[in-house]
Amino acid sequence: AQKVTQAQTEISVVEKEDVTLDCVYETRDTTYYLFWYKQPPSGELVFLIRRNSFDEQNEISGRYSWNFQKSTSSFNFTITASQVVDSAVYFCALSQTGNQFYFGTGTSLTVIP
Amino acid sequence: ETGVTQTPRHLVMGMTNKKSLKCEQHLGHNAMYWYKQSAKKPLELMFVYSLEERVENNSVPSRFSPECPNSSHLFLHLHTLQPEDSALYLCASSQDQGVFGTVGELFFGEGSRLTVL
Numbered sequence: 001a002q003k004v005t006q007a008q009t010e011i012s013v014v015e016k017e018d019v020t021l022d023c024v025y026e027t028r029d030t031t032y033y034l035f036w037y038k039q040p041p042s043g044e045l046v047f048l049i050r051r052n053s054f055d056e057q058n059e060i061s062g063r064y065s066w067n068f069q070k071s072t073s074s075f076n077f078t079i080t081a082s083q084v085v086d087s088a089v090y091f092c093a094l095s096q097t098g099n100q101f102y103f104g105t106g107t108s109l110t111v112i113p
Numbered sequence: 114e115t116g117v118t119q120t121p122r123h124l125v126m127g128m129t130n131k132k133s134l135k136c137e138q139h140l141g142h143n144a145m146y147w148y149k150q151s152a153k154k155p156l157e158l159m160f161v162y163s164l165e166e167r168v169e170n171n172s173v174p175s176r177f178s179p180e181c182p183n184s185s186h187l188f189l190h191l192h193t194l195q196p197e198d199s200a201l202y203l204c205a206s207s208q209d210q211g212v213f214g215t216v217g218e219l220f221f222g223e224g225s226r227l228t229v230l
Contacts, residue, residue: 033216043201050218060116076148076195091156095216099144099163106126 002027004094006104013082019055021077022105024094029053033066034075035093039106044089051075082111116140119204119222126194127230133190136204136224144168144209146219147179147188150201160189163209194229201226 003026010092013019025034036048041096051058059066089106096108117138124134138145147159161168162181176198178190186206201224208217 011152013171026189035218036218037221043203043226045203045205045219045221046219047220052164052215056129099146099161099207101156101158101219105155 002029002094002096002102004092004102004104006090006092006107008107009105010108010110012110012112015084016081017110018080019048019082021079021090021092021109023075023077023104025073025075025092025094025102027047027073027094027096029096032094032096035095035101036066036077037091037093039089039091041088048077065100079109084111084113088110115204116220117204117220119202121209121225122223123226123228125228125230126191128194128196130191132141132191132193134191134202134204134227136187136222138187138204138206138220140206140220142208142217142220143209144186145181146205146207147187147189148203150203150204150224158201159189160194182210191227192228197227199203199229217228 005024009072016043027065030051034051037045039045056068089108091106092104093101095101120135144163146161149157149159158171159173159181160223165181180188203224204222205219207219
Protein backbone atom coordinates (compact mmCIF):
# COMPACT_ATOMS: atom_id res chain seq x y z
CA ALA A 1 0.00 0.00 0.00
CA GLN A 2 1.11 3.54 -0.68
CA LYS A 3 0.94 6.13 2.04
CA VAL A 4 2.40 9.52 2.87
CA THR A 5 2.65 10.73 6.45
CA GLN A 6 3.24 14.31 7.50
CA ALA A 7 3.28 14.07 11.26
CA GLN A 8 3.57 17.81 11.85
CA THR A 9 0.11 19.32 11.62
CA GLU A 10 1.07 22.90 12.44
CA ILE A 11 4.39 24.66 12.88
CA SER A 12 5.08 28.25 13.92
CA VAL A 13 8.46 29.90 13.59
CA VAL A 14 9.75 33.43 13.93
CA GLU A 15 10.91 35.09 10.76
CA LYS A 16 14.50 34.26 9.76
CA GLU A 17 14.48 30.95 11.61
CA ASP A 18 15.10 27.72 9.72
CA VAL A 19 12.31 25.16 9.63
CA THR A 20 12.15 21.54 8.46
CA LEU A 21 8.95 19.88 7.31
CA ASP A 22 8.95 16.10 7.61
CA CYS A 23 7.57 13.62 5.10
CA VAL A 24 7.64 9.84 5.46
CA TYR A 25 6.30 7.58 2.74
CA GLU A 26 5.44 3.93 2.25
CA THR A 27 5.57 2.02 -1.01
CA ARG A 28 6.57 -1.43 -2.24
CA ASP A 29 7.56 -0.18 -5.66
CA THR A 30 11.17 0.46 -6.56
CA THR A 31 10.27 3.19 -9.05
CA TYR A 32 8.34 6.10 -7.69
CA TYR A 33 8.26 9.87 -7.56
CA LEU A 34 8.03 12.24 -4.62
CA PHE A 35 6.69 15.77 -4.70
CA TRP A 36 6.30 18.82 -2.52
CA TYR A 37 3.53 21.36 -3.03
CA LYS A 38 2.79 24.69 -1.36
CA GLN A 39 -0.79 25.85 -0.82
CA PRO A 40 -1.06 29.55 0.04
CA PRO A 41 -4.35 31.01 1.32
CA SER A 42 -5.53 31.55 -2.26
CA GLY A 43 -6.05 27.79 -2.49
CA GLU A 44 -3.96 26.79 -5.49
CA LEU A 45 -1.36 24.10 -4.85
CA VAL A 46 1.95 25.22 -6.29
CA PHE A 47 4.48 22.62 -7.40
CA LEU A 48 7.87 22.94 -5.68
CA ILE A 49 9.89 19.85 -6.53
CA ARG A 50 9.78 16.35 -8.01
CA ARG A 51 12.28 13.66 -7.17
CA ASN A 52 12.46 10.13 -8.59
CA SER A 53 13.44 7.15 -6.50
CA PHE A 54 16.76 6.66 -8.28
CA ASP A 55 18.04 10.11 -7.54
CA GLU A 56 19.01 10.51 -3.90
CA GLN A 57 20.98 13.68 -4.34
CA ASN A 58 19.84 16.45 -2.11
CA GLU A 59 18.67 19.56 -3.86
CA ILE A 60 18.90 23.22 -3.00
CA SER A 61 16.90 25.98 -4.62
CA GLY A 62 17.48 29.34 -3.03
CA ARG A 63 16.24 29.14 0.56
CA TYR A 64 14.63 25.74 -0.08
CA SER A 65 16.38 22.42 0.27
CA TRP A 66 15.23 18.82 0.19
CA ASN A 67 16.76 15.79 1.87
CA PHE A 68 15.78 12.47 0.29
CA GLN A 69 16.78 9.35 2.24
CA LYS A 70 15.56 6.01 0.91
CA SER A 71 16.94 4.19 3.96
CA THR A 72 14.40 5.96 6.17
CA SER A 73 11.75 6.51 3.47
CA SER A 74 11.84 10.22 4.12
CA PHE A 75 11.78 13.29 1.91
CA ASN A 76 12.15 16.27 4.21
CA PHE A 77 11.90 19.91 3.20
CA THR A 78 13.88 22.70 4.85
CA ILE A 79 13.28 26.41 4.51
CA THR A 80 16.26 28.52 5.52
CA ALA A 81 15.80 32.03 6.89
CA SER A 82 12.03 31.78 6.74
CA GLN A 83 9.93 34.72 5.59
CA VAL A 84 6.31 35.68 6.17
CA VAL A 85 5.54 34.79 2.53
CA ASP A 86 6.46 31.21 3.34
CA SER A 87 3.33 30.90 5.48
CA ALA A 88 1.19 28.25 3.78
CA VAL A 89 0.18 24.63 3.94
CA TYR A 90 2.79 22.29 2.50
CA PHE A 91 1.93 18.89 1.05
CA CYS A 92 4.15 15.94 0.32
CA ALA A 93 2.97 13.45 -2.33
CA LEU A 94 3.96 10.10 -3.80
CA SER A 95 3.24 8.63 -7.23
CA GLN A 96 4.22 5.45 -9.05
CA THR A 97 2.15 5.86 -12.18
CA GLY A 98 1.19 8.77 -14.35
CA ASN A 99 -2.18 9.48 -12.80
CA GLN A 100 -2.31 8.26 -9.20
CA PHE A 101 -0.95 10.56 -6.54
CA TYR A 102 -1.01 9.98 -2.77
CA PHE A 103 -0.94 13.10 -0.65
CA GLY A 104 -0.14 13.61 3.01
CA THR A 105 -2.44 15.61 5.27
CA GLY A 106 -0.24 18.67 4.97
CA THR A 107 1.74 20.82 7.40
CA SER A 108 0.50 24.32 8.10
CA LEU A 109 3.45 26.67 8.49
CA THR A 110 3.07 30.08 10.08
CA VAL A 111 6.00 32.48 9.97
CA ILE A 112 5.65 35.20 12.58
CA PRO A 113 7.15 38.60 11.73
CA GLU B 114 -1.64 33.68 -14.16
CA THR B 115 -2.47 30.06 -13.44
CA GLY B 116 -2.54 27.57 -16.31
CA VAL B 117 -5.57 25.89 -14.75
CA THR B 118 -8.71 27.98 -14.28
CA GLN B 119 -11.67 27.00 -12.14
CA THR B 120 -15.10 28.58 -11.96
CA PRO B 121 -16.90 29.47 -9.85
CA ARG B 122 -14.48 30.19 -7.03
CA HIS B 123 -17.28 30.04 -4.46
CA LEU B 124 -20.61 28.23 -4.63
CA VAL B 125 -23.40 27.93 -2.09
CA MET B 126 -26.18 25.51 -2.90
CA GLY B 127 -29.08 23.77 -1.27
CA MET B 128 -29.34 20.02 -1.14
CA THR B 129 -31.90 19.93 -3.95
CA ASN B 130 -30.01 22.16 -6.37
CA LYS B 131 -28.13 21.15 -9.49
CA LYS B 132 -24.93 22.99 -10.23
CA SER B 133 -21.68 22.44 -12.10
CA LEU B 134 -18.05 23.23 -11.49
CA LYS B 135 -15.89 24.05 -14.49
CA CYS B 136 -12.18 23.61 -15.07
CA GLU B 137 -10.08 24.66 -18.04
CA GLN B 138 -6.39 24.01 -18.58
CA HIS B 139 -4.19 25.96 -20.97
CA LEU B 140 -1.08 23.80 -20.65
CA GLY B 141 -1.64 21.25 -23.40
CA HIS B 142 -1.81 18.41 -20.89
CA ASN B 143 -3.54 15.11 -21.60
CA ALA B 144 -4.83 14.27 -18.12
CA MET B 145 -7.21 16.14 -15.81
CA TYR B 146 -8.29 15.44 -12.26
CA TRP B 147 -10.87 16.37 -9.64
CA TYR B 148 -9.72 16.34 -6.02
CA LYS B 149 -11.72 17.01 -2.89
CA GLN B 150 -9.99 18.80 -0.03
CA SER B 151 -11.59 18.66 3.40
CA ALA B 152 -10.09 19.96 6.62
CA LYS B 153 -7.54 17.67 8.30
CA LYS B 154 -7.74 15.08 5.52
CA PRO B 155 -5.43 14.17 2.65
CA LEU B 156 -6.51 15.28 -0.77
CA GLU B 157 -9.03 12.77 -2.06
CA LEU B 158 -8.83 11.85 -5.71
CA MET B 159 -12.33 11.79 -7.17
CA PHE B 160 -11.87 11.37 -10.91
CA VAL B 161 -9.09 11.11 -13.46
CA TYR B 162 -9.43 11.61 -17.18
CA SER B 163 -6.52 10.72 -19.39
CA LEU B 164 -6.85 11.37 -23.10
CA GLU B 165 -10.49 12.23 -22.40
CA GLU B 166 -11.32 8.77 -21.06
CA ARG B 167 -12.11 8.23 -17.41
CA VAL B 168 -9.30 6.17 -15.93
CA GLU B 169 -10.28 5.82 -12.30
CA ASN B 170 -13.34 6.46 -10.20
CA ASN B 171 -12.63 6.00 -6.54
CA SER B 172 -16.10 5.03 -5.41
CA VAL B 173 -17.35 8.57 -5.47
CA PRO B 174 -21.11 8.91 -4.80
CA SER B 175 -23.24 9.19 -7.90
CA ARG B 176 -24.39 12.65 -6.88
CA PHE B 177 -21.04 13.74 -8.35
CA SER B 178 -20.88 13.31 -12.11
CA PRO B 179 -17.79 14.26 -14.14
CA GLU B 180 -17.69 15.25 -17.77
CA CYS B 181 -14.64 15.74 -19.96
CA PRO B 182 -15.67 16.93 -23.44
CA ASN B 183 -12.08 17.49 -24.57
CA SER B 184 -8.57 17.49 -23.16
CA SER B 185 -8.78 21.11 -22.05
CA HIS B 186 -12.10 21.12 -20.21
CA LEU B 187 -13.43 19.23 -17.23
CA PHE B 188 -16.74 19.59 -15.44
CA LEU B 189 -18.09 18.28 -12.16
CA HIS B 190 -21.88 18.14 -12.12
CA LEU B 191 -23.44 18.31 -8.68
CA HIS B 192 -26.89 17.00 -7.79
CA THR B 193 -28.68 16.53 -4.44
CA LEU B 194 -25.55 17.01 -2.42
CA GLN B 195 -25.22 16.58 1.33
CA PRO B 196 -23.79 19.05 3.85
CA GLU B 197 -20.75 16.78 4.29
CA ASP B 198 -19.91 17.43 0.65
CA SER B 199 -18.94 20.97 1.59
CA ALA B 200 -15.24 21.28 0.75
CA LEU B 201 -12.71 22.80 -1.58
CA TYR B 202 -12.80 21.08 -4.96
CA LEU B 203 -9.52 21.25 -6.81
CA CYS B 204 -8.96 20.62 -10.47
CA ALA B 205 -5.53 19.62 -11.74
CA SER B 206 -3.86 18.64 -14.98
CA SER B 207 -0.69 16.79 -15.91
CA GLN B 208 1.10 15.22 -18.82
CA ASP B 209 0.50 11.48 -18.46
CA GLN B 210 3.27 9.53 -20.17
CA GLY B 211 1.91 6.12 -19.26
CA VAL B 212 3.24 3.50 -16.91
CA PHE B 213 6.69 3.50 -18.48
CA GLY B 214 7.13 7.22 -18.68
CA THR B 215 8.15 9.91 -16.26
CA VAL B 216 5.47 11.00 -13.82
CA GLY B 217 4.71 14.63 -14.51
CA GLU B 218 3.75 16.96 -11.73
CA LEU B 219 0.20 18.11 -11.18
CA PHE B 220 -0.75 21.67 -11.95
CA PHE B 221 -3.66 22.86 -9.82
CA GLY B 222 -6.32 25.48 -10.14
CA GLU B 223 -7.28 27.72 -7.24
CA GLY B 224 -10.25 25.57 -6.36
CA SER B 225 -13.98 25.98 -6.01
CA ARG B 226 -15.16 26.41 -2.42
CA LEU B 227 -18.48 24.59 -2.15
CA THR B 228 -20.92 25.03 0.71
CA VAL B 229 -23.99 22.82 0.87
CA LEU B 230 -26.76 24.09 3.10
